[in-house]
Amino acid sequence: MVNNDLKAKAEKILKTAGFNSTKAQIFILQELLKAGKPLSREELAARLGEKCPDKVTVYRIMERFCAGNLVHKVYLSNRAWNYELAHHCDEKQCHPHFTCNNCGETFCLTGLFLPMVKGLKKGFVVQRQQVRIEGLCPACS
Amino acid sequence: MVNNDLKAKAEKILKTAGFNSTKAQIFILQELLKAGKPLSREELAARLGEKCPDKVTVYRIMERFCAGNLVHKVYLSNRAWNYELAHHCDEKQCHPHFTCNNCGETFCLTGLFLPMVKGLKKGFVVQRQQVRIEGLCPACS
DNA sequence: TTAAAACTGCAACATTATTGCACTTTTTGC
């Protein structure tokens, strides 16, 4: 059964990353796996429905997941943080995100490559680079 | 006198871009010119002191300036929109912004070049690309 | 199996931004 696979996968990821297998953490991780793109707290709640933990818990779990480098936090355009699994990112850079200016939908440009910025003045240490693209998606263009 | 130059410059910019020369708009534009980097509403207020218009007015002015492409809005990391003059930006891309993870200071990497992303799937129309970099600034590294 | 550690939910609160509306300033057409 697909759902059990997903749950097993989530539990395994949690264990590997050193997190406890609590119900809330499993639900959230499963949903992030399903989504495959950044979700805001609110989108997550809509998807999880009844099963969604309290918003405080969601924020705290995301905070832990971010600290453990399991999840990345991106700001897109809806005045909210969006959270996504970090498994498709390399150490210093995620894939670019494309947000449609018309419908608001966000797409992960996982295949696309953008070089790290070069030529910073002495003393600047780059820890993370984020690329955000706005425009029109296929459905709206 | 330098201040008068600045004021004249601000008024000229406003006129060219088709905005009225109201006190509030002139103050804000002058301050953005002086700053030369993105400012949040709060930073702006701190710099303008007494002269700062009501926050609602600030937000509305910024909205108009953005619509008129005089100003760009960027989200950095302090949970607030930051506003900066668009005069150093080309049509589809601003310079990258560097935010220090230690002291929170933001630097405009105006000299640095990053190519536009290439290879998007058919139907995607790019309107704007934004690069955000996190790391440690010279003072903190 | 049970004590310690980790996690969760609720209520209250903080921060940033927006809306409605009355009033003021600026512009425009004479």
Add this chain to the structure above:
DNA sequence: GCAAAAAGTGCAATAATGTTGCAGTTTTAA
């Protein structure tokens, strides 16, 4: 210049998102 129209502004109230403190629950580990 001057009056009417247009544009801009401030205040109060409200919305949206995220955070803190704390008591109670679940999970882990010995």
